[in-house]
Each structure stands twice: as structure tokens, then as C-alpha cells.
Amino acid sequence: MISFLAFSFKRALEGFWRNKVMSLAATVTMILMLILISGLVIVLTGLEAGLRFVEEKVEVQAFLNDGVSAEAVNGLVADVEALPEVASVSYTSKEAGLNAFREQLAAQGKEDLTAVTGVNPIPASLNVKVKDPGVYGDVVKTLEAPRGVVDEVLETQRTADAIVNLSGVLRTIGLVIVVMVGLTVLFIVINTIRMAVMARADEIEIMRLVGASDAFIRWPFIIEGLFVGLLGGAITLGLLSLAGDPIHQVTAQITGELPIGFNEQLTQQLLAAVLGLGVVVGGIGAWISVRTYLIR
Amino acid sequence: MTSSPLRTALRSIVPTRNPIEAPPKPLASPAVVAPLESVATLGRRTAPPEDLALPEARLASLALHDVSKVYPNGKRALADVDLIVPEGDFVFLVGPSGAGKSTLIKLLIRDELPTTGSVFVAGQDVSHLRRRHVPRLRRQIGIVFQDFKLLPRKTVRENVAFALEVTGTPRRMIRSRVDSALALVGLSAQARQLPTTLSGGEMQRTAIARAMVHDPRVIIADEPTGNLDPLISWEIIQLLLRINDLGTTVLMASHNAEVVTALRKRVVALEEGRIIRDEVGGYHREY
Numbered sequence: 001m002i003s004f005l006a007f008s009f010k011r012a013l014e015g016f017w018r019n020k021v022m023s024l025a026a027t028v029t030m031i032l033m034l035i036l037i038s039g040l041v042i043v044l045t046g047l048e049a050g051l052r053f054v055e056e057k058v059e060v061q062a063f064l065n066d067g068v069s070a071e072a073v074n075g076l077v078a079d080v081e082a083l084p085e086v087a088s089v090s091y092t093s094k095e096a097g098l099n100a101f102r103e104q105l106a107a108q109g110k111e112d113l114t115a116v117t118g119v120n121p122i123p124a125s126l127n128v129k130v131k132d133p134g135v136y137g138d139v140v141k142t143l144e145a146p147r148g149v150v151d152e153v154l155e156t157q158r159t160a161d162a163i164v165n166l167s168g169v170l171r172t173i174g175l176v177i178v179v180m181v182g183l184t185v186l187f188i189v190i191n192t193i194r195m196a197v198m199a200r201a202d203e204i205e206i207m208r209l210v211g212a213s214d215a216f217i218r219w220p221f222i223i224e225g226l227f228v229g230l231l232g233g234a235i236t237l238g239l240l241s242l243a244g245d246p247i248h249q250v251t252a253q254i255t256g257e258l259p260i261g262f263n264e265q266l267t268q269q270l271l272a273a274v275l276g277l278g279v280v281v282g283g284i285g286a287w288i289s290v291r292t293y294l295i296r
Numbered sequence: 297m298t299s300s301p302l303r304t305a306l307r308s309i310v311p312t313r314n315p316i317e318a319p320p321k322p323l324a325s326p327a328v329v330a331p332l333e334s335v336a337t338l339g340r341r342t343a344p345p346e347d348l349a350l351p352e353a354r355l356a357s358l359a360l361h362d363v364s365k366v367y368p369n370g371k372r373a374l375a376d377v378d379l380i381v382p383e384g385d386f387v388f389l390v391g392p393s394g395a396g397k398s399t400l401i402k403l404l405i406r407d408e409l410p411t412t413g414s415v416f417v418a419g420q421d422v423s424h425l426r427r428r429h430v431p432r433l434r435r436q437i438g439i440v441f442q443d444f445k446l447l448p449r450k451t452v453r454e455n456v457a458f459a460l461e462v463t464g465t466p467r468r469m470i471r472s473r474v475d476s477a478l479a480l481v482g483l484s485a486q487a488r489q490l491p492t493t494l495s496g497g498e499m500q501r502t503a504i505a506r507a508m509v510h511d512p513r514v515i516i517a518d519e520p521t522g523n524l525d526p527l528i529s530w531e532i533i534q535l536l537l538r539i540n541d542l543g544t545t546v547l548m549a550s551h552n553a554e555v556v557t558a559l560r561k562r563v564v565a566l567e568e569g570r571i572i573r574d575e576v577g578g579y580h581r582e583y
Contacts, residue, residue: 003464003466003467004464007461007462007464018449202445202447203447205445206445206447206458207458207462208434209405209434209439209445210434210435210439210458210459210462210463210506210510211430211431211432211433211434211435211459211463211510212431212462212463213428213431213463213464214428214431216462216463216464217462
């Protein structure tokens with residue numbers, strides 16, 4: 001057993017070094033595939049985070065009339081909070097609303113004209129978050145029920161529906177692209193490994209003729225495939241970590257204030273995915289490629 | 297090194313086979329062959345397997361019974377071939393290109409399966425051998441080709457050792473076995489050279505050393521002198537004769553009329569997939 005393992009590892013490394021061009025081709029293809037896929041994963045994670053952020057923003061906003069009593073407001077808040085589909089209700093006073101508006105103007109670099117008016121034009125508001133952005137239920141009806149409290153309910157239902165639809169479509173498209181690119185790349189990698197194996201068809205033939213068992217023929221190639229996968233994965237991770245900071249900056253600029261972070265979890269997942277995928281594709285690719293020469 | 301201790305060394309490795317291989321089956325005795333034959337042909341053949349009752353069959357190293365081979369493309373390569381090669385024999389297989397020599401050899405090493413009939417090598421029914429038992433069969437056959445099939449990046453010694461390494465022979469046994477095989481073919485001095493630096497004859501001798509390193513019962517040589525000039529061809533033939541003298545059965549396909557005629561060994565002639573002549577001490581017509 002030990003001599004078998006030693007033999008397999010020795011042959012795998014020998015095979016890798018003696019066919020530098022093919023090994024290099026396989027490794028580079030592997031790296032390209034892994035970069036492509038991790039790029040897709042990063043983009044899709046960003047997209048997913050963005051979509052969730054937007055979905056969370058979906059809320060029912062009710063502008064209150066000026067001068068409504070605190071009891072009336074509290075009563076309304078209690079009524080709305082009692083609804084099963086509501087996640088939370090928050091009250092924004094006129095002052096807080098004005099401040100938020102001013103901050104928004106400042107962030108957009110526009111001139112603040114609110115100081116000129118002398119009175120605060122921003123109404124107080126209730127912001128209702130629903131648990132599922134697609135399900136509103138009786139929220140709007142409940143808000144409009146007490147007379148004279150609510151001036152206007154912002155009709156966000158349609159917007160919310162559109163966003164939910166859009167995010168669903170985007171997720172599906174993303175998944176389809178990942179699967180398609182993944183399969184394409186898988187076949188390319190397998191094909192490259194197959195060429196590396198074919199380059200040594202003579203050797204395999206001799207092994208078969210002198211009575212080598214299938215395991216002795218197969219495992220050196222599989223180990224070589226695993227090695228290509230591992231090497232490709234390691235180089236990809238190196239490149240990604242080098243490119244990590246610039247990517248971060250670029251995405252930060254694009255997404256602006258959206259809280260799309262590349263957190264620890266994503267990094268770990270990516271690490272596992274890149275190495276795992278490389279090793280699995282390398283191993284399976286070699287297995288399939290050698291199989292052709294074994295079946296008789 | 298002189299040749300006499302070498303011979304004794306070679307003799308001494310004959311009975312002690314590699315322990316991780318299966319224990320060698322007894323030479324095909326009627327007791328072994330008969331049940332195999334009856335199982336193999338049960339309900340398939342009407343003719344009784346009486347050919348195996350022939351005296352030669354008791355020690356048959358290679359045997360083909362009613363073998364025909366039709367390739368998937370419809371080409372009939374062999375038809376009704378019956379052939380028995382007793383243990384220790386030296387047999388020439390002759391015939392024009394396309395007569396079926398290579399197909400016959402492929403059947404013996406189980407590179408192809410017969411369409412009908414049975415093929416026996418060292419008492420084993422090759423045509424019904426399970427796939428995973430094929431490697432064990434191949435270790436009992438030494439195969440030599442016209443194009444040598446050496447690995448160009450390995451030295452002579454490594455090429456010979458390769459056959460042992462890939463069959464899981466323990467490292468400590470490889471060295472001595474390779475040494476005796478190289479000594480047998482007279483290449484001890486060239487052990488560290490790459491095949492590209494060797495002459496054609498030396499390359500073929502390396503291939504023969506590789507074929508002999510498993511201490512096979514049979515050597516099957518497919519046109520081993522096809523790429524060599526006459527003088528070197530004689531060297532190779534002499535080597536195969538010596539190996540035959542040591543007790544190994546040799547089946548050699550050849551086009552070389554001069555050699556075949558001069559040696560007065562058994563000659564089996566194939567034409568269009570049939571055996572048209574099988575004469576001990578036979579003569580080889582010019583094709």
C-alpha cells in the first residue's frame with residue numbers, strides 16, 4: 001500500500017514536470033476558470049446584498065398631518081404593530097425628517113434651501129416595515145382608518161412588487177450564468193487534462209502491456225489532476241488576495257452608500273470554493289480522461 | 297560477470313515468483329484444462345473438446361480452439377483457428393500482412409476478445425477472464441514489439457524496472473531482478489543510457505529484458521526484427537533462442553524468410569485468417 005502510494009505520488013510529480021507544457025496549460029486553464037467563477041460569485045454576492053438592502057428599504061410611509069396629538073399617533077402605531085404582516089413601525093418627527101432631508105441634500109451636493117423657508121415643510125411620518133416585501137395585507141387600510149391623523153400614504157406597493165420581481169429575475173439569471181460558465185469551463189479543463197493524458201498514451205499502453213493493474217495506471221494521473229487543481233486554486237487565491245483591495249475600492253465607488261461588504265464569511269466561502277472546486281475538477285477531469293484508456 | 301552464475305541466478309528466480317502475485321497455477325494439466333474447457337464451451341459448441349486430449353495439450357502453453365475474430369467493422373481477421381503450442385516450444389508465426397498474425401497475438405494477450413472459440417494461455421481461459429484479472433495474465437506473458445515501445449526519457453535500467461514498479465513489486469526486489477534481466481540480454485554496461493543513444497538491436501534487447509523481468513512463461517514477439525538489419529536480427533533471434541533454452545515458450549511473428557528457414561523450427565503459416573500450414577521444422581515461403 002505504502003509502495004503504491006509512493007509510486008503514485010512519484011509518478012504524478014514526474015508526469016507533471018516531464019510534460020511541462022501540458023501541465024502548464026492545464027494549470028492556467030484551471031486558474032482562469034477559478035478566477036472567472038470567483039469573479040461571478042463576488043458579483044452575485046454583491047448583487048444579492050444589494051437586492052436584500054433594497055428589499056429591506058421597502059416600507060409603507062404614512063405622512064401625518066401637522067398638530068396631531070401624541071395619543072392618536074400612539075394608538076395608530078399600536079394598531080399597525082398588531083397586524084401579523086408588520087415587522088416594525090417607527091415614528092419620525094418633523095425635525096428628524098428635516099435633518100434627514102438636509103443630510104441627503106448635502107450628500108448629493110445640492111444647495112440647502114430649507115433654511116430659507118422659515119417653517120419646516122417636512123411632515124412627521126410613520127415608517128412601517130413589513131416582514132415580506134411582497135405581502136402588505138391591511139397595512140394601508142389600517143393607517144387610513146382614523147380620521148385626520150394620516151395625510152397621505154405613500155403608494156409603494158407597486159414599486160415594491162416591481163423590485164421583488166426584478167430581484168427574482170436577476171437571481172435566476174445569475175444562477176443560470178454561473179451554471180453555464182461553470183459547465184463550459186469544466187469541459188475546457190477536462191479537455192485540457194485529457195490532452196495531458198493523451199500526451200502519455202504510450203506510457204499507459206506500456207503499463208497495460210506489462211500487466212499494471214488499473215489502480216496503478218489511474219491513480220498517478222488522478223493525483224496529478226488533484227495537484228493541478230490545488231496549484232491552480234492556490235495561485236487563484238494569491239491573485240484574488242492581490243486584487244482584493246482594488247476590487248474593494250472599485251465596488252465601494254460603484255455601490256456608494258449601499259452596505260455591500262466583503263465580509264469574513266464571503267472570504268472563507270471563496271477560499272473553500274476555489275480550492276475545493278479546483279481539486280474536484282482536477283480529480284474528476286483526470287479520472288474521466290484516464291478511463292478512456294482503461295476500458296476494454 | 298560470467299554467464300554460468302548468471303544462469304544459476306536466473307534459474308533460481310524461476311520457481312520463486314513475486315509473492316504479491318497470485319501463486320502460479322500449475323502447468324496446464326488435463327485436470328486443469330478439462331474443466332475450464334467444459335465450462336467455457338458449455339452449451340455453445342457441439343463438437344467435443346477432444347483436441348485437448350492430444351498429448352501436446354497437456355503441456356500447452358498457448359492454445360486456440362475454433363477461434364474466429366470478426367471486427368466490429370465486419371472484417372473477418374481469423375477463421376476456425378486451432379493451434380496448440382506446448383510449453384517450452386519455439387514457434388514462428390508467418391504470413392502476409394493482414395493475414396491475422398497481429399489479431400492472433402492480440403487475442404493471446406487479451407487485447408481483443410475472440411468472436412467465437414476459446415483462447416488459453418498457461419492453462420487460463422483468456423477469453424473468459426475477468427477484466428480485473430487481465431493484469432495478472434499479462435505478467436505471465438512477455439511481449440516484444442517491432443517498434444520496441446520504450447520510454448524515451450527513462451534509462452535502459454528504468455525502462456526495465458518500470459515493468460516491475462507499475463505492477464507493485466517491492467523496491468528491494470526490483471534491483472536484483474532488473475540486474476539479472478539486463479545481464480540476460482547483455483546490456484549491463486548500457487544500463488544508464490537513454491534509449492535514444494542505443495542502436496536498434498540494443499533497444500530491442502532492452503525491450504526483451506523488460507519482457508523477461510517478470511519471469512514470464514511465454515514470450516510473444518510481434519515482428520521483433522522488423523526494424524533491424526539482418527546481422528542485428530540474428531542477434532535478437534539468438535537471444536530469443538537462448539531464452540527458449542531456459543524454458544520459456546516463444547511465439548514469434550516474423551516476415552524474415554531467411555531466419556525462419558534457417559532455424560528449422562515449427563512454423564505456423566496464416567493466410568486470410570486461416571492456418572494454411574503448420575509444420576515442425578517447416579519452411580517459410582517468400583511472401
